[in-house]
Amino acid sequence: MKYIKFLLTGVLLGIVFSKSEIISWYRIYEMFRFESFHMYGIIGSAVILGSLGIQFIKWKEFKSIE
Amino acid sequence: MQEFIYDPWPWYISGPLLTLVVFILLYSGKNFGLSGNFRTMCAIAGGSKFSNFFQFDWRAQKWNLVLLFGVMLGGFISANYLSNxxxxxxxxxxxxxxxSMGFHAPNGAYLPLEIFGTEALFSSWSGLILLFGGFLVGFGARYAGGCTSGHAISGLSELQIPSLIAxxxxxIGGLLMSHLFLPIIF
Structure with missing residues (x-):
């Protein structure tokens, strides 16, 4: 049962991969030809939000130690 | 609402959802990265008899196999029930x-049949390319310690220099393949 949250997270991830066409060979080819912003937008927004979130967690941990 | 579900999702929906997945996993003490499953599967198949690289506690990585299975299930759900x-x-x-390379427009497909179709698979030239490509994916992801999910999404979010290099x-590999090798091969 402790694995159910990983299964559900995986299902969410699979739906995101498929619905936003990240796994499409054609989208990846288009990205390497610099003919669409789509993939750059996905990776860029995921990384910017992710790094902001991680910095926020570190800052909160730092505060709690103080 | 219905259109939103059935139409392809724009980048500003998917990117934040990927971040959400990274944080769900971080909250559980796990790092997002799918290709680590290659190593786990090799270890389960008895790879430790051949290399120390596979002598690790793969049972601690079972969550990642479950995640991978969920990804496939999610892809199936998306393709069959959430797609127009x-x-x-x-x-x-x-x-x-x-x-110009002799490839057809996608026609609703995610992969070109010219490379990944059954016919291509059993023709010796394309079949060999697929086999070699699979080898490179498996070797490279392990040699670099991660793939696009682990390095580009998790690693860059953690501001890791090795991930930036990877x-x-x-x-660079993708650019070389798209602009130089692909037109030569096909």
Whole structure:
């Protein structure tokens, strides 16, 4: 049962991969030809939000130690 | 609402959802990265008899196999129940470039049949390319310690310099393949 949250997270991830066409060979080819912003937008927004979130967690941990 | 579910999702929906997945996993004490499963599967198959690389506690990685199975299930759900089956809206100049290599426009597919179709699989030339490509994916992901999910999404979010180098490598490789090798091979 402790694995159910990983299964559900995986299902969410699979739906995101498929619905936003990240796994499409054609989208990846288009990205390497610099003919669409789509993939750059996905990776860029995921990384910017992710790094902001991680910095926020570190800052909160730092505060709690103080 | 219904249109939102069935139409392809824009980048500003998917990117934040990927971040959400990274944080769900971080909250559980796990790092997002799918290709680590290659190592786990090799260890389960008895790889430790051949290399120390596979002598690790793979049972601690079972969560990642479950995640991977969920990804496949999610892909199935998406393709069968959440899709309108419409064609990808590719940039017209991408389609021109594809046609110059003898590739058809996607026609609702995610992969070109010219490379991944059953017919291509059993023709010796394409079959060998697929086999060699699979080897490179497996070797490279382990040699670099991660793939696009682990290095580009998790690693860059954690501001890891090795991940930045790996992602630069992925990108150079992709550019070389798209612009130089693909037109030669096909």
């Amino acid at each position: 089956g419409e064609d990808l809206l590719l940039n017209p100049s991408t389609i021109v470039a594809l046609e 992602v630069a490598g992925f990108f």
